[in-house]
Structure formats: C-alpha cells, structure tokens
Amino acid sequence: MIKVENISKHYLSGKRHVPALSDVSFDIMPKNPLTIIGKSGSGKTTLLNCLGGLEKPDRGRISVFGSDLMALNAKAISNLQRKNIGFLFQSGNLLSFLNVYENIAFPLQLNGVSGKNQKRRVTALLDYIELQDMETAMPHELSGGEKQRVAFARAIAHSPKLLLADEPTASLDTETGKNLVNLMFTMARNDNQVLVISTHDPEITGLSKHTITLLDGKLVKGDPS
Amino acid sequence: MTILFWTKNGWLFLTRSLRTTAALFFMVFASVTLLIFLSAVAAGINDAMIRNSVSLFSGHISGFNLSDQIRTETLLVKGVSNVLKRIPERCLLQLNSHYDMITVFTVDPSKEIQSSYLYEKTVEGRFPANNQNDIFISRLTAENLTAKTGDPIHLKGETNGENQTLTVCGLFDTGIEKFDRSYALASGNGKITETKNWHAAIFLNNGVTPDAVMAIYQEKGLPQGLFKSWENLMPDLSQLISLNVVAMNLVTFLVFSVVSIGISCAFAIFILKNLKEYGIMKSMGVTSFETCLLINMEVLILNIFAALTGMVAGSALVFFSASSGIDLSGFTSHNPYFVVSGVIFPRLTGEALLLPPFLAILFGILASIWPTLIVIRKKTAEILRIV
Numbered sequence: 001m002i003k004v005e006n007i008s009k010h011y012l013s014g015k016r017h018v019p020a021l022s023d024v025s026f027d028i029m030p031k032n033p034l035t036i037i038g039k040s041g042s043g044k045t046t047l048l049n050c051l052g053g054l055e056k057p058d059r060g061r062i063s064v065f066g067s068d069l070m071a072l073n074a075k076a077i078s079n080l081q082r083k084n085i086g087f088l089f090q091s092g093n094l095l096s097f098l099n100v101y102e103n104i105a106f107p108l109q110l111n112g113v114s115g116k117n118q119k120r121r122v123t124a125l126l127d128y129i130e131l132q133d134m135e136t137a138m139p140h141e142l143s144g145g146e147k148q149r150v151a152f153a154r155a156i157a158h159s160p161k162l163l164l165a166d167e168p169t170a171s172l173d174t175e176t177g178k179n180l181v182n183l184m185f186t187m188a189r190n191d192n193q194v195l196v197i198s199t200h201d202p203e204i205t206g207l208s209k210h211t212i213t214l215l216d217g218k219l220v221k222g223d224p225s
Numbered sequence: 226m227t228i229l230f231w232t233k234n235g236w237l238f239l240t241r242s243l244r245t246t247a248a249l250f251f252m253v254f255a256s257v258t259l260l261i262f263l264s265a266v267a268a269g270i271n272d273a274m275i276r277n278s279v280s281l282f283s284g285h286i287s288g289f290n291l292s293d294q295i296r297t298e299t300l301l302v303k304g305v306s307n308v309l310k311r312i313p314e315r316c317l318l319q320l321n322s323h324y325d326m327i328t329v330f331t332v333d334p335s336k337e338i339q340s341s342y343l344y345e346k347t348v349e350g351r352f353p354a355n356n357q358n359d360i361f362i363s364r365l366t367a368e369n370l371t372a373k374t375g376d377p378i379h380l381k382g383e384t385n386g387e388n389q390t391l392t393v394c395g396l397f398d399t400g401i402e403k404f405d406r407s408y409a410l411a412s413g414n415g416k417i418t419e420t421k422n423w424h425a426a427i428f429l430n431n432g433v434t435p436d437a438v439m440a441i442y443q444e445k446g447l448p449q450g451l452f453k454s455w456e457n458l459m460p461d462l463s464q465l466i467s468l469n470v471v472a473m474n475l476v477t478f479l480v481f482s483v484v485s486i487g488i489s490c491a492f493a494i495f496i497l498k499n500l501k502e503y504g505i506m507k508s509m510g511v512t513s514f515e516t517c518l519l520i521n522m523e524v525l526i527l528n529i530f531a532a533l534t535g536m537v538a539g540s541a542l543v544f545f546s547a548s549s550g551i552d553l554s555g556f557t558s559h560n561p562y563f564v565v566s567g568v569i570f571p572r573l574t575g576e577a578l579l580l581p582p583f584l585a586i587l588f589g590i591l592a593s594i595w596p597t598l599i600v601i602r603k604k605t606a607e608i609l610r611i612v
Contacts, residue, residue: 046606054508054606075512082510089609093505097234097241107509109230138241 002028002051002162002194007060009046009217020046021057021217028210030161033188033195035205038214044198047214048164051196052085053077065161082110086155088165088184092147094139100126100150101135107158125153129183145176152180156187163188165197169204178203228522231515235522238499245498249491250531253589256484257535257581258542260477264577265543266551267473269569271466274562278462279428279455280342281399281564282408284309286435288425288452295447300425302441304433307340309333309426314382318362318409320370327366329380329409330424334359340428342565343397343410350374350395353412359394363405367396384420401561427452462562481584488585489592496520496596503600504608513601520597521590528589532582540578543571 009021021043028034036044049055050062053069062069067080086107094103104125108118126132129149139147148168155163165184169177181197181204188195197204205211213220239246279285288300297308311330318325334353338344343361344352353359360378362370372378372393380389391411399405429438435454443449456463503516511519547570554567600608 045610049606052508054609055604078507078510078512080510081508085510087508089505093501093609095502095505096499097238097502102237106506110510 001030001065003061003063004028004051005061005063007050007057007062009043009050009055009057019217021050021214024060024214024217024219026212026219028194028196030192030194031189032210033185033197033208035208035211036196036198036214037200037205037211038198039200041216042214043217044214045166046217048166048196048198051162052087052164053081082107083158084161086158086160086163088148088152088155088163088168090167090170092139092144092151092171094142094147094151094154096139098139099135100131100137100139100142103139103150104153104157107154111158113158121157122153125157129153144171145173145180148172148176148180149183152184156191156193159191160193162194162196165195167198167200169199169201174203177201181207228518231518232522232526235519235526238502238519238523239527242495242499245495246527249488249495249527250534252484252488252491253528253531253585254535254538256481256488257532257585258539260480260581260584261536261539261573261577262542262546262571263480264473264477264580265539265547265571265573266569267469268574268577269547269551269571271469272572273566273569274462274466275455277563277565278459278561280340281346281401282341282343282404282426283455283458284340284426285429285433286425286427286438286452286454287458288427290422291425291451293421293423297425299445299447300427300442302438302445304430304438304441305427306430307336307428309336309340309428311424311426312420312422313424314384314420316380316382316409318366318370319379319381320372320376323370323372325366325369327362327407327409329360329382329411331411334410334412337410341426343399345565346397346399347395348398350393353394353410355412357394357412358389358391359412360391361395361397361410362393363409364396364398365402365405366409367393399561399564400559401564465562477580477584481581481588485584485588485592488588489595492524492589492592493596496523496593496600500600500603500608500611504603504605507605508609516600517597520593520600524589524593525586528586532585535585536578536582539581540573543573547571 004024004026006023006025007021008023010017010019024047036047038044046055050057051064056070064080065084069077072080095106098106101122104122105118108121113121126135129152131146131149134142134146142150152168163184169181172180184195184197185207187193197208199205297310300308309332311332313328313330316327316329318327334355338352348364353361362372367373370378374393374395376393377390378393380391427438429435435456439449439452439454442452507516550568550570552568557563557567
C-alpha cells in the first residue's frame with residue numbers, strides 16, 4: 001500500500017517560488033486503481049514523480065510498500081524503482097537505440113532475469129499487446145499507439161507492484177487510448193498491482209472508482225482512503 | 226549488472242546512432258592518422274639530416290690518428306657496415322704561381338664509393354680512380370689555384386718533403402664552405418705522405434647507435450679518445466635534431482589540443498543530445514554509476530575503434546610514403562644538412578605510433594566527464610521535463 005502524508009513541493013522559477021503541490025495526502029490500496037485528474041500545471045506529473053521517487057517533496061512523507069521514500073538514499077530509490085515501480089510516460093519514451101524486444105527486456109535485464117525467462121516474458125507481453133511481429137522494429141518505425149503499447153509492456157515487464165502512468169492516452173486517438181487503458185486496468189486487477197493514472201480524459205475517470213482532483217497543487221476533491 | 230551488459234548497450238547506442246557515430250569516428254580517426262603520419266615525417270626528416278651529414282664523408286663514427294697496428298678489419302664489428310681508411314696529410318698545393326694549403330686524404334676510391342657520397346657532389350670531371358695519380362679538389366680550391374680538370378698540381382706534404390705531381394681528375398662542390406676550403410682526396414697511388422697514422426670513417430647499419438659500437442671498441446681495448454661519434458663532431462646537427470623532436474612534440478600536443486577541443490565538444494553534444502535516453506533509464510532504476518559506466522563505454526568503444534583504425538591507416542600511409550620516399554629537394558637544395566639528397570623516408574617510432582591514439586582515448590574520456598556529470602547530477606524528473 002501507498003501512503004501520502006501532507007506532501008508539498010515547489011519549484012523555483014527565476015527568483016519566484018511556484019507551488020506545485022500543497023499539503024496533499026491520500027492512501028492507495030492494491031486492486032483499486034487511482035485516477036488523478038486536473039488541468040495542465042495542476043501538479044499531476046509532480047505528484048507521480050514524487051510517488052515514483054523521481055523527485056523528493058519539500059515536506060511531507062511518502063511510504064511505498066512500507067519504505068519511507070524520504071529516508072531512502074539514491075541507491076535504495078534506484079533499487080526500489082528497478083524492482084517495484086513501472087513508469088508509463090505521455091509520449092512513450094522508448095529507448096531509441098533499442099528495438100521493441102530489447103526495450104521490453106531492458107527492465108528484466110536490469111533485474112538480472114535469466115535469458116530464457118526474459119524471452120518467455122517478453123514473448124508473452126508482445127502477445128498481450130498484440131505486437132508479436134514487431135519485436136525487431138525500432139521505435140521510430142512504430143505508430144503512436146504502438147509506441148505506447150510497447151512502453152506499457154516495458155513498464156510492467158518486471159511485474160512492478162506500482163505502475164505510474166502519466167497521461168498515457170494524451171497522444172493517442174480515443175479508440176487506441178481506450179484499448180490501452182483497458183489493458184492497464186485488466187493487468188492491474190489480475191496482478192494485484194497498484195495503478196495510478198493521471199489524465200484529462202473523462203473516459204478513463206469513468207473506469208476508475210477512485211479519483212482525486214488537483215487544482216494548483218491542492219487536493220480539491222476525493223480521497224480514496 | 227555486468228560490464229558486458231553496459232558494453233553491449235554502449236555498442237547498440239553507437240551503432241544505432243550511425244550518423245553521429247560516423248562523424249565522431251571520422252574526427253578521431255583522421256586526427257590519429259594524420260598525427261602518426263606527421264610524427265613519422267618528422268622522424269624521417271631527422272633521419273635524412275643524419276644520413277646526409279654522415280654519408281657525405283665522415284661516417285657515423287670518425288677515428289682519428291689510428292696507428293697502423295689497427296687494421297680496418299678490427300673496426301668491422303657487429304653493426305658496422307663499412308670502414309673507410311683515409312691517410313691525411315697537410316699539403317701545400319701549387320699550380321703555376323698559385324698556392325693553397327689544404328688537407329689531402331689518400332683514399333681507396335672504390336671503397337669510398339661504397340659508403341660515402343662525396344662522389345655524388347662531383348661538378349666537373351670524375352671521382353679519383355684506383356691506381357691513378359688523381360687528386361679530387363673542390364671548386365673553391367680550383368678557383369684559388371686557377372686549376373681545371375686535367376691540370377697537373379704539385380704537392381708538398383708536411384711529412385713528406387718530396388714534391389709530388391697529381392692530376393686534377395675532377396672538382397666537387399658540397400656547398401659546405403668549411404669542407405670545400407679544407408679537404409681534397411687523392412687516390413692511393415700518389416705517395417704523398419710518409420705518415421702511417423690514419424683516419425677512419427665508420428658507417429653503421431640502420432638502427433645501430435654510435436654508442437653501441439664504441440662500447441664494443443672499448444671492450445676490444447681500442448683507445449677511446451680516438452673515436453668520436455657524429456653527435457660529438459656535429460653538435461649543431463645534434464641540437465637541431467633535438468630541437469626538431471621538441472618542436473614535433475609541441476606540434477603534436479598543440480594540434481591534438483585543438484582537435485581535442487573539437488572532439489570534446491562533439492562528445493559533449495553527442496551525450497547531451499541523448500540526455501533523454503539517460504533520463505528514461507534513470508527512471509527505470511539505472512544508478513548513477515551505471516549511467517557513468519554506459520557513457521564511458523560508448524566513449525571508449527568509439528575511441529578505441531577510431532584510434533585503432535587510425536593507427537592502421539597512419540601506419541599504411543607511412544609504409545607507402547616510405548617505400549618511395551618524399552622528395553623535398555625543392556626545399557633543401559641550399560641546406561647543408563641535406564647535402565646528398567632531399568628525399569626523406571617517413572619512419573614510424575613507438576612514440577609516433579602510440580602517442581596519438583593514447584591522446585585520442587585520453588581526451589575522449591576527459592571530454593565525457595562534463596556531460597556525464599550533467600547526466601548524473603540532473604534530477605531524472607528535470608531531464609524528462611526539459612527534453
């Protein structure tokens with residue numbers, strides 16, 4: 001489970017302090033995907049980054065599966081990300097020098113999964129995202145939807161306990177976006193995964209029982225705990 | 226996580242960013258190739274100056290006032306290609322009412338032609354022949370005596386009071402005034418001296434140092450004070466060569482400093498261009514150490530390949546240019562250190578072969594420090610936000 005307690009974060013823009021998150025608190029339980037909604041600049045990405053250990057809040061506490069993120073050093077955070085966290089970005093962010101297969105296998109290699117198990121897992125994921133024939137394709141040869149599906153497969157390849165998706169459907173058409181989100185929700189349910197999605201998309205909000213709304217960094221609606 | 230994994234990823238990074246990799250590769254390859262060739266040319270110029278200076282007359286080692294107990298065969302030790310015996314006599318030359326005082330060496334002309342190149346500086350007539358009463362004088366001496374080829378010249382040696390008459394067989398002009406004003410050669414037939422002491426011009430095989438041969442002479446009990454190497458006899462040339470080496474090292478360093486700035490900038494751009502990739506990897510839990518390892522693997526792989534290829538290409542360039550030589554006669558015709566030939570033969574030295582690739586790899590690694598620090602120190606979220 002994940003526990004967020006009174007976290008605040010600000011950025012420095014020139015000499016000006018810009019608040020990104022102000023005193024945000026909530027809990028997330030497995031099998032209950034959380035959707036974060038809010039306008040652009042409301043703090044959704046910052047919140048996801050804080051949950052994933054990509055940046056540290058100025059104040060407050062985040063506990064991820066019992067580990068206090070604020071107390072972990074860089075190496076321990078890397079270890080947590082490597083083993084327990086999967087990121088899915090808005091634009092896919094595939095590694096351009098690796099093909100589809102290698103991109104999906106990358107987190108498995110980082111975790112020292114053996115060659116045979118790697119192959120089995122990547123093949124299963126390629127089947128799951130219906131890109132069996134594209135394993136040798138390079139990222140620039142894929143469409144936007146295909147990129148996002150590969151990025152999703154990579155994000156869940158090492159079976160992370162927490163999947164963070166930052167506006168995963170923003171650059172996709174409605175149908176492709178819907179399919180991807182369905183995949184994510186199904187996978188999260190089946191694998192007992194904690195799924196956190198930030199979005200503008202009302203279709204996605206409709207799929208999730210738990211939503212929180214951010215406005216100028218403040219939690220203005222909903223508390224899944 | 227093994228080094229092999231990051232080496233493989235570094236390799237994929239390079240081979241799948243082919244245009245950037247090719248541009249960087251060419252930059253390192255070209256600079257290594259050219260610097261190896263330049264260094265070999267510098268070594269070739271030094272060799273040519275030594276070869277020209279020693280092969281004209283003196284040899285690599287000169288022996289002075291050797292007693293007739295020492296035979297030429299005694300001096301023909303390992304590393305020596307030839308020993309020329311010359312018997313000097315200070316002589317007064319006379320033609321009609323003109324006189325000149327010079328040193329005349331009695332030589333074996335056929336042996337002289339084997340190793341020394343004075344015969345190539347003949348400007349009129351011919352080189353002395355064995356069993357003839359020939360004398361080979363410089364154009365300057367001929368002008369002093371108003372002599373020309375075929376004229377009989379009277380000689381009176383310091384040790385031999387008798388007058389001798391030799392025929393001017395030819396004139397030489399080395400362009401080295403001191404030499405031209407001081408020396409003449411006579412074939413052994415003319416009994417112009419009573420002295421039994423002789424001078425030796427000792428020529429060495431390629432790569433043999435005078436010190437090595439003189440050490441052997443010392444072991445054989447030959448008196449050391451009688452032998453002098455070309456470095457002792459021509460300190461000006463020795464200094465010039467040292468200066469040339471320093472100048473070439475300076476050029477190598479300066480050229481590489483300039484090239485390395487280019488390489489550094491190119492590497493920095495290459496790494497920063499791919500900043501996003503490192504950010505994505507960091508978000509997946511790749512540590513700073515692993516990021517550093519990956520970047521350095523990329524830099525190392527590229528530099529090692531480019532430097533090795535540059536070494537091969539530079540060596541090949543040296544090999545081909547050395548097989549025919551590079552004719553610089555147009556720039557050396559008035560230079561006393563190129564008196565015999567202006568053709569230089571580039572030569573690879575260990576330093577010339579290894580220094581440029583070593584510098585390329587070193588500067589490549591140094592160049593990667595700054596962008597690596599940027600990648601490591603920048604927060605992952607920040608990288609992902611700015612790209």
